[in-house]
Amino acid sequence: MADLKLTLVVACALVDADKRVLIAQRPEGKALAGLWEFPGGKCEPGERPEHSLIRELHEELGIEVAEPCLAPLTFASYAYETFHLLMPLYICRRWEGMVTAREGQNLAWVRANKLRDYPMPPADIPLIPHLIDLLM
Numbered sequence: 001m002a003d004l005k006l007t008l009v010v011a012c013a014l015v016d017a018d019k020r021v022l023i024a025q026r027p028e029g030k031a032l033a034g035l036w037e038f039p040g041g042k043c044e045p046g047e048r049p050e051h052s053l054i055r056e057l058h059e060e061l062g063i064e065v066a067e068p069c070l071a072p073l074t075f076a077s078y079a080y081e082t083f084h085l086l087m088p089l090y091i092c093r094r095w096e097g098m099v100t101a102r103e104g105q106n107l108a109w110v111r112a113n114k115l116r117d118y119p120m121p122p123a124d125i126p127l128i129p130h131l132i133d134l135l136m
């Protein structure tokens with residue numbers, strides 16, 4: 001099989017005091033519309049992944065995250081039709097500001113063992129057991 005373009009996407013499991021995880025619904029009109037994902041986005045060329053993630057969390061959710069509050073948890077590696085996704089998943093339990101849907105996206109705070117009730121992109125499915133192990 002030919003190699004696909006590797007795309008680096010950085011994502012984060014934000015975890016609240018009740019150990020619930022934040023997921024966001026992908027808007028209509030985008031690839032994978034309607035599926036629930038971890039906040040984050042593509043890493044721009046030349047941008048450090050942690051910096052990308054901090055920028056995305058600010059743009060999408062209006063929160064400020066300090067780099068030491070991001071801990072690596074696991075990663076996704078998945079062959080979509082047109083690219084290969086490599087997605088480090090960080091975990092963050094501390095941030096400043098109120099989580100707000102700044103891009104009009106639906107948000108949900110979900111217990112790890114309920115994540116399977118929310119349809120997620122196929123790349124994300126293997127990440128769920130890691131969150132269950134950590135949080136349940």
Ligand SMILES: Nc1nc2c([nH]c(=O)n2[C@H]2C[C@H](O)[C@@H](COP(=O)(O)OP(=O)(O)OP(=O)(O)O)O2)c(=O)[nH]1
Pocket residue numbers: 009010011030031032036037038039040041042085087121122123124
């Ligand atoms: N943020 C995020 N993206 C995910 C997850 N799982 C997953 O397959 N993805 C995919 C969906 C997109 O193809 C890509 C993230 O791209 P993005 O959200 O920054 O950009 P986008 O789809 O708006 O694409 P574009 O318009 O910038 O080309 O990674 C996830 O849990 N979180």
